[in-house]
Amino acid sequence: MKDKIFSVLQRVGRSFMLPIAILPVAGLLLGIGSSFTNATTIATYGLEAFLGDGTLLHSLLTIMSKAGSVIFDNLPIIFAVGVAIGMAKAEKEVAALSAMIAFLVMNISISAVLQNTGKVLADGSVAEGVLEGTITSVLGIQTLQMGVFGGIIVGLGVAALHNRYHKIVLPNALSFFGGSRFIPIISTITYVFVGILMYFVWPVVQNAIFALGGLVTGTGYVGTLIFGIVKRALIPFGLHHVFYLPFWQTAVGGTMMVDGSLIQGGQNIFFAQLASSNVAHFSADATRYFSGEFIFMIFGLPGAALAMYRCAKPEKKKAAGGLLLSAALTCMLTGITEPIEFSFLFVAPMLFGVQVILAGAAYMIAHMLNIAVGLTFSGGLLDLLIFGILQGNAKTSWMWIIPVGVVYFFLYYFIFSFLIKKFNLKTPGREEEDEETRLYTKADVNAKRTGNGSEAGQTGAAVDQRSADIARFLGGKKNITSVDCCATRLRCSVERPELVDEKGLKATGAVGVIKKGQGVQVIYGPNVTVIKAELEGYLEQAEDESAEAQGAGLGQDTAQGRGAGNAEEQDGGLGQGTAQGAEAGNVNRQGGQADGQGSGAGQVSEPGADSAQEAPQAAQQPARHILCSPFNGTAAPITEAPDEAFSSKMMGDGYVVKPTDGQVVMPEDGEIMFVFPSKHAIGLKTEDGMEYLLHIGVDTVKLDGKGFEVFVQDGQKVKRGQLLMKFDLDYIRANAASDACMAVFTGLSEGQSVHMERAGQVNALDEIAWY
DSSP, rough: OOHHHHHHHHHHHHHHHHHHHHHHHHHHHHHHHHOOOOHHHHHHHHOOOHHSSSSHHHHHHHHHHHHHHHHHHHHHHHHHHHHHHHOOOOOHHHHHHHHHHHHHHHHHHHHHHHHHHHHHHHTTTTTTTTTTSSSEETTTTTEEOOOOHHHHHHHHHHHHHHHHHHHOOOGGGGGGGGGGHHHHHHHHHHHHHHHHHHHHHHHHHHHHHHHHHHHHTTTTHHHHHHHHHHHHTTTTOOHHHHHHHHHHGGGGGEEETTTTTTEEHHHHHHHHHHHSSOOOOOOOOHTTTTTTHHIIIIIIHHHHHHHHHHSSSSGGGGHHHHHHHHHHHHHHHOOOOOOHHHHHHOOOOHHHHHHHHHHHHHHHHHHHTTOOOOOOOSHHHHIIIIIIIITOHHOOOOGGHHHHHHHHHHHHHHHHHHHHTTTTOOOOOSTTTTTTOOOOOOOOOOOOOOOOOOBBBBSSSOOOOHHHHHHHHOGGGGGEEEEEOOOSSEHHHHHHGGGGGGHHHHTOOSEEEEEEETTEEEOOOOTHHHHHHHHHHHHBOOOOOSOOOOSSEEEEEEESSSSOOOOOOEEESOEEEEEEEEEOOOOETTTTTEEEEEESBBBBOOOOOSSSSOOOSSSSSOOOOEEOSSSSEEEGGGGOOOHHHHHSSSOOOEEEEEESSSSSEOOOEEEEEEEEESSSSSEETTTOOOOEEEEEEEEEGGTTTTTEEEHHHHTTEEEETTTEEEHHHHHHHHSSSSSEEEEEEEOOOOOHHHHHSEEEETTTEEEEEEE
């Protein structure tokens, strides 16, 4: 039950991220527009000539202010649509349209009941005796003051209807209204009655919210401390969005009259005061839910980063310093703390405990010092500049942030330094010798290939290897029920959590993995939105497959590479492992477990336990296919390749040539399947459909294309003898593990193998082998 609740809350939290993502832009427009159209600000900085009434800039800034205000004024419908999109599992655009319709229907239904009961008059005015602030206008409709809760109620409800009925089949006479067309219909009908129900239910809920808000605000500084501690403590679980949103956007965070309007929620109160010309000092009671973030994000956590750098091992200081400096700058400028926090969360949880306490105290200290600096997303320097410094110290008391922040910098630095050394914590730069120093990394290679929909169990025009790896480590396409992301995490729901490979997910560049019930969060950092989009695109094209393989023994090995082909090695041993292609690498076998990394162009099946076994020859052999060399040099069987990933035939049979020059020609008529982004390998397909890889050197992917010049592109038809590539042989020999060139045939069927006809010195286009 706990796991199910966590999974639901995680989905709700991630659904909030889409509407929340627009708030920074809206805040910037409102903040800049309001700041520089405020008469006091203009007079303070002597800008009447440029920004005074009637100037072009004043008109433009007024428009910016209005553009920002309209978003904050209409957050309920934005949340209705955004939450529906986030919670819908498919056809999200249908859920979005249905949510907008349902929101309008619900509010007009409430309005009709209010008119029928005499609480709203025919001219739209509120009747006497109605409690002030309980009725408001939403999109021109007089309705109950539900704030973003109204939007959330619509978004969650419509998403539930959508996920249940978007594939409904109606009787033939009504079949036109089946499937996705049914969702707006059922949503409209449902929310007529929800609107009627809300007339009776919401006043009770509203009173409870006001009471809760009074309890929170009534606890003073202690309440602020508790809020800060809880919010930071929820960061690892990804539930902080669910927790803080009511304080920012609803009456739970307090209410205040601003220019005659009742405003609910700390962030809304701040921006209403920002747009007003009648505020002498922004309310610290409203901003206490975020002003403290500037203290530990701009000052505290960078102090922690410095401590981790100073405690790093001498030989790893350079690598750790670069990573920690980048994470610290990200935290200071944007307020995105997760690159730093997750650098110690998993390896030293006690440091995260310190962070939670100190961060919680920062919220309380800011409240006590009457600091009232607003923000749109997080407490970075940009928000401090616009919503603190530009507003003036008289309105915000922002100057207190500097001395308190300096104290926090040293607190973090000395506490982290002491604990890291005292308990020998494995923070970045203090890992074991064989472990890489990193916060998070990008995939080394994004392999591409083109195809006609019949290759290697994949369909579509292009396959992204990182997405393929992520999908595989999440248990396969069938196991993934939803994909979304927040600012730094890929948030997925899975059918069977036991199929998720956390170690494998970290190998794709993740800094950490959180698995709770059917919810899985993979922390990649700020580039996660790109990863999410790539994964969704991959899942749309990928064929259904299961990550679970049945074998005769108790374990399995999976050999997977970058080119064509897909197979599983079933092992009778007691282990399970993965051989994964990124650059022809290492294969280590211990007690029935295989774990390898390579660069191969494909995935092949090798039945057996610890060594490849040749399948029996078919009774009827097909005609021989003669193979010509693409290189000038010394030819040998693939078993003599200087890299075990190739010599073990893990990626397929073939041959190796020690080159005497840097030219590669097309050995026979065919097509270019793909060129690796690093230019070190080319995938080919012959006219009879055989797929193979030409791989130049060993570990050459690390050269990032230097020393290579490619003359062909994906999908190009090429003729025998046509120049494919030139490479700098001297540069390869100086900077790579080996200059040996491999031709690996990934499309061989079971029973086929490559037979060398000629070894030793060969010229390009010489006949050297057959299959």
